[in-house]
Amino acid sequence: MKIRVLGCFGGNVPECGMTSFLVNDTVCLDAGFVSGALSLREQVKVKDVVISHSHLDHTCSLPFLIDNNFSAPGFILRIHAIREVIASMKAHLFNNQTWPDFTCLPNDLTPVLKLVEVPIEKPFRVNGLSIRAVRVSHIVPTTGFVVEDKTGTVAYSSDTAPTDRFWEVVNKVGNLKAVIVETSFPNELQDLANVSGHLTPQTLDTELKKLKRDVPVYLYGAKPRHRARIRAQVRALKRRRLAFLVQGKTYKF
């Protein structure tokens, strides 16, 4: 499996794109920075986006991904997410106020956008991938994803505070190659992390004790203002096989 990191931060400054990963060139996991990171030629190949939750740092490039490619011949985008996330995008993003409702444009019969509801913990197929959504513990309905192709499986937590079911599922995955987990705030902002449903290095450390598999763990989601501090605190954990994702890098699993 090939994963290109388009953005791996929980906020946006010039060198930090927001959360989005391109899997095998055509499927995006979250969409915080798709239109900012990919050329038009690359964007038009993205036909499927799997969305973990409605927060803007995971969705804000969707309107521009569609707008940029609306008139490209044959372009159709399918957004896959659980029911609550689809409902939120309908109500708050593609609502003809924030942005046009592309699910009925250019017309109802051949819309450029399809919103596809996915089940919880049952595999669904997206362009050669088998994906399972697993609920995590954030302040809005959110799922992580277990993503499998012919070569291996990668698990992505999305935004979460301490959680259990995700780790139970991950521990049973066959051919697990890596786990991607969030770490948004430094330890001194633990209260803020708690009320906003995020991890700090110290709660990450507790979470990683739930992982019973010896695979590399990659971190994403740092708030740009705090990233140096988060890095130092993660280094101090002295855990092996733990690293930060590098924006722009392509990982092969």
Ligand SMILES: [Zn+2]
């Ligand atoms: Zn979030």
